[in-house]
Amino acid sequence: GAVVSQHPSRVICKSGTSVKIECRSLDFQATTMFWYRQFPKQSLMLMATSNEGSKATYEQGVEKDKFLINHASLTLSTLTVTSAHPEDSSFYICSARDRGGNHEQYFGPGTRLTVT
Amino acid sequence: DAKTTQPPSMDCAEGRAANLPCNHSTISGNEYVYWYRQIHSQGPQYIIHGLKNNETNEMASLIITEDRKSSTLILPHATLRDTAVYYCIVRGQAGTALIFGKGTTLSVSS
Numbered sequence: 001g002a003v004v005s006q007h008p009s010r011v012i013c014k015s016g017t018s019v020k021i022e023c024r025s026l027d028f029q030a031t032t033m034f035w036y037r038q039f040p041k042q043s044l045m046l047m048a049t050s051n052e053g054s055k056a057t058y059e060q061g062v063e064k065d066k067f068l069i070n071h072a073s074l075t076l077s078t079l080t081v082t083s084a085h086p087e088d089s090s091f092y093i094c095s096a097r098d099r100g101g102n103h104e105q106y107f108g109p110g111t112r113l114t115v116t
Numbered sequence: 117d118a119k120t121t122q123p124p125s126m127d128c129a130e131g132r133a134a135n136l137p138c139n140h141s142t143i144s145g146n147e148y149v150y151w152y153r154q155i156h157s158q159g160p161q162y163i164i165h166g167l168k169n170n171e172t173n174e175m176a177s178l179i180i181t182e183d184r185k186s187s188t189l190i191l192p193h194a195t196l197r198d199t200a201v202y203y204c205i206v207r208g209q210a211g212t213a214l215i216f217g218k219g220t221t222l223s224v225s226s
Contacts, residue, residue, distance in 0.1 A: 034213045044216040107159035
């Protein structure tokens, strides 16, 4: 099946620094990628939808200047958490929709971000 | 997309069938029912999806009622590795994001 990877799998950073998370579709092209955030014991919350070559669409309440999303190619989207604070500590998960248009949305393994 | 309702938790003995219900009474004609699961600290895993007919794959079976207002995911022989949070999601247009509810935490015990 289709594989989505994320890098890094876990990262610890100091408050005020920026962190970049990569999401790659390994064996398919993804015109659309999605970014989710999950706090402990909660469900996944959609943060933004990223389309290749265009600006991301952010969900209500998600700061676009804090969570920078770039989808520069059909296999790579990046999420940069700028000026991270402890409350940004969370599990960040990306998913990608196959350009071929089947119904499945493939998820990455997630990135655990801890801001100290 | 229609809202879904699932029980917060269920228990199942290893080797027995796990039947996870989902209510989606406001589903519309072009909306599909998807099931995903999330094992602790991992990304969600696709299980199965369907429109109105029952579906079966190597992981599970999906039974959708005739009026499509509810469905049941069946894991025929649950194992300890099936312990996870199971999400039932209704989605119309294929290109849109999956929106997750609270899901059902399935605990399989020996």
